[in-house]
Amino acid sequence: MIFFWAFVVGGLICVIGQIMFDVFKLSPAHTLSILVIAGAVLDGVGLYEPLIDFAGAGATVPITSFGNSLVHGAMQEAEKHGLIGVVTGMFEVTSAGISAAIIFGVIGAIIFRPKG
Amino acid sequence: MGDKKKQKLQPNQQRYQAFQQKREIKRPIFKNCIKAFLIGGLICLIGQLISTFYIYQFNFTEKTAGNPTVATLIFITMLLTGFGIYDRIAQFAGAGSAVPVTGFGNAVISSAIEYRSEGFILGVGSNMLKLAGPVIVYGVFSAFIVAIIKTILTQWGGF
Amino acid sequence: MLKGHQSWIFENRPSILSTGTVGGPFEAKGKIPEAFDILHEDMWINQDSWEKAQQKMLEEAIQTTLKKGRIEKENVEFLIAGDLINQMTPTSFAASTSSIPFLGTFSACATSMESLALAASIINAKGANYILCAASSHNAATEKQFRYPTEYGGQKPPTSQWTVTGAGCALVAQNGNGPSITSATIGKVTDMGMTDPFNMGGAMAIAAADTIEAHFRDMQIDPSYYDLIITGDLGHVGREVSLDLLHDRNIPIDADKYVDCGIAIYREDQPVLAGGSGAACSAIVTYGHFLQEVMKGNLKRILVAATGSLHSTLSIQQKDPIPCIAHAVSIEARGEHI
Numbered sequence: 089m090i091f092f093w094a095f096v097v098g099g100l101i102c103v104i105g106q107i108m109f110d111v112f113k114l115s116p117a118h119t120l121s122i123l124v125i126a127g128a129v130l131d132g133v134g135l136y137e138p139l140i141d142f143a144g145a146g147a148t149v150p151i152t153s154f155g156n157s158l159v160h161g162a163m164q165e166a167e168k169h170g171l172i173g174v175v176t177g178m179f180e181v182t183s184a185g186i187s188a189a190i191i192f193g194v195i196g197a198i199i200f201r202p203k204g
Numbered sequence: 205m206g207d208k209k210k211q212k213l214q215p216n217q218q219r220y221q222a223f224q225q226k227r228e229i230k231r232p233i234f235k236n237c238i239k240a241f242l243i244g245g246l247i248c249l250i251g252q253l254i255s256t257f258y259i260y261q262f263n264f265t266e267k268t269a270g271n272p273t274v275a276t277l278i279f280i281t282m283l284l285t286g287f288g289i290y291d292r293i294a295q296f297a298g299a300g301s302a303v304p305v306t307g308f309g310n311a312v313i314s315s316a317i318e319y320r321s322e323g324f325i326l327g328v329g330s331n332m333l334k335l336a337g338p339v340i341v342y343g344v345f346s347a348f349i350v351a352i353i354k355t356i357l358t359q360w361g362g363f
Numbered sequence: 364m365l366k367g368h369q370s371w372i373f374e375n376r377p378s379i380l381s382t383g384t385v386g387g388p389f390e391a392k393g394k395i396p397e398a399f400d401i402l403h404e405d406m407w408i409n410q411d412s413w414e415k416a417q418q419k420m421l422e423e424a425i426q427t428t429l430k431k432g433r434i435e436k437e438n439v440e441f442l443i444a445g446d447l448i449n450q451m452t453p454t455s456f457a458a459s460t461s462s463i464p465f466l467g468t469f470s471a472c473a474t475s476m477e478s479l480a481l482a483a484s485i486i487n488a489k490g491a492n493y494i495l496c497a498a499s500s501h502n503a504a505t506e507k508q509f510r511y512p513t514e515y516g517g518q519k520p521p522t523s524q525w526t527v528t529g530a531g532c533a534l535v536a537q538n539g540n541g542p543s544i545t546s547a548t549i550g551k552v553t554d555m556g557m558t559d560p561f562n563m564g565g566a567m568a569i570a571a572a573d574t575i576e577a578h579f580r581d582m583q584i585d586p587s588y589y590d591l592i593i594t595g596d597l598g599h600v601g602r603e604v605s606l607d608l609l610h611d612r613n614i615p616i617d618a619d620k621y622v623d624c625g626i627a628i629y630r631e632d633q634p635v636l637a638g639g640s641g642a643a644c645s646a647i648v649t650y651g652h653f654l655q656e657v658m659k660g661n662l663k664r665i666l667v668a669a670t671g672s673l674h675s676t677l678s679i680q681q682k683d684p685i686p687c688i689a690h691a692v693s694i695e696a697r698g699e700h701i
Binding site: 229290291294302314335 | 512516517554555556557568634
């Protein structure tokens with residue numbers, strides 16, 4: 089069942105992105121930034137975790153999860169160290185996406201040439 | 205916002221834009237949304253399969269399987285981007301391939317590959333986050349605001 | 364000579380002695396592969412950057428033109444050329460290797476006809492015996508500068524256009540047996556407040572209509588004078604908008620006689636959306652295709668109105684509208700002019 093909901097929820101988040109592209113004529117950078125902010129806010133009000141429990145990768149694979157895990161990292165540290173933890177804990181949970189993208193980006197630049 | 209922008213236009217500009225808009229090829233919004241749903245859903249489904257694989261094979265938990273799943277998806281994205289396939293998928297899928305982390309990966313990796321001709325430091329290094337940068341910047345900043353508010357409310361507000 | 368407000372008549376009939384066109388792999392699969400003197404199988408053309416590949420194509424176009432015209436480059440007084448890439452360095456480098464005195468021109472995708480009009484004007488005034496004029500563009504170099512990295516997955520809307528990879532060059536001379544350049548109309552920059560860089564055809568249509576209208580007014584002729592009126596790279600959207608605009612202004616152009624280089628260059632089943640664009644588009648299709656038709660006698664008189672959108676990535680990010688321009692040049696078969 090989790091596979092079904094992963095497909096449906098993930099697909100629906102992408103449909104929201106598509107509507108932002110086509111109806112509001114936003115650029116990909118604008119669209120993705122707004123989705124990330126939406127993810128952070130949803131986690132702030134405590135809605136994103138239940139969505140992950142419900143849809144699994146349907147909620148963790150879209151870029152919205154990036155905002156969610158940034159808030160999570162910040163909150164974990166904040167519980168231990170107070171307000172300063174908000175700044176220091178930010179990347180605690182999210183590092184995977186960014187470090188993977190940077191590492192594979194450099195490797196890609198070494199081994200590939202753009203095809204045009 | 206649209207109205208405010210229009211008010212600054214001269215009457216002849218407004219007339220021309222209306223004239224032009226009538227003849228513009230419209231974006232097939234409904235069709236695009238269906239395609240985005242199918243491909244976006246498919247990518248998330250693949251993510252779920254990868255994460256299930258990590259949970260059963262390597263003793264990850266539901267919570268910790270997220271990171272290796274993301275890394276694996278971005279690795280696959282590197283291959284698809286390098287072989288010139290990802291941009292073709294994207295012309296079909298639109299947001300379906302842009303919104304998942306693979307789209308984030310593609311933004312970083314395609315910039316890195318493209319600017320190789322300007323060298324590794326000023327080309328690859330400086331331009332790698334050209335497209336994905338705003339996502340990181342506003343992700344971090346909005347998370348900062350949200351977390352500050354939440355911390356203040358829980359620690360001092362007594363919630 | 365000046366005629367009307369913004370047109371020149373070339374009474375000494377400068378002639379197009381020879382042309383050279385170069386294209387890439389995508390153009391080879393297009394509608395008019397026979398229009399190219401050289402077709403490359405590889406987007407890189409054995410260079411290590413897209414920009415160098417563009418430079419190489421321009422050099423080849425210049426060499427081919429000289430060879431076909433049987434003229435040594437030492438006898439050519441001027442090279443008038445331009446392109447779209449950062450301060451048009453590909454053209455400057457190509458001008459440096461050819462070592463012909465060089466005038467750089469920029470009208471984005473209308474550079475081809477700006478160069479041709481200036482060359483004809485200088486030749487007409489006996490300011491030179493031979494002038495080369497050229498324009499070039501490269502799909503990947505243009506994508507990289509104006510849009511996204513080539514491998515980035517951004518979905519393009521149906522109004523966007525495909526930049527032509529190639530270069531086109533023409534040799535203009537005092538006399539010769541080639542088709543003559545009889546007149547030219549220099550366009551004004553139009554600004555209709557259009558801001559979508561993925562709909563350049565729609566933005567440029569008014570520039571094309573303005574220049575074509577000005578040409579008929581200045582020359583005191585009507586559209587039936589020409590066998591074909593050719594626009595630069597308006598694509599499907601811009602062609603329709605400009606044709607309707609001209610009809611609205613009571614300029615009766617036959618839809619069959621109103622063609623666009625951006626539509627003529629690719630087949631309908633190629634993924635080019637609204638059509639081709641780029642500085643090379645009008646240069647290649649005019650020099651490689653329509654001019655050959657004039658030489659074969661299939662066409663007697665043509666008017667080429669190349670269109671360009673003059674925005675930069677900076678102006679788009681600062682939310683400025685897209686300024687557009689069109690320049691028209693009239694080309695007639697030998698002995699056809701009045």
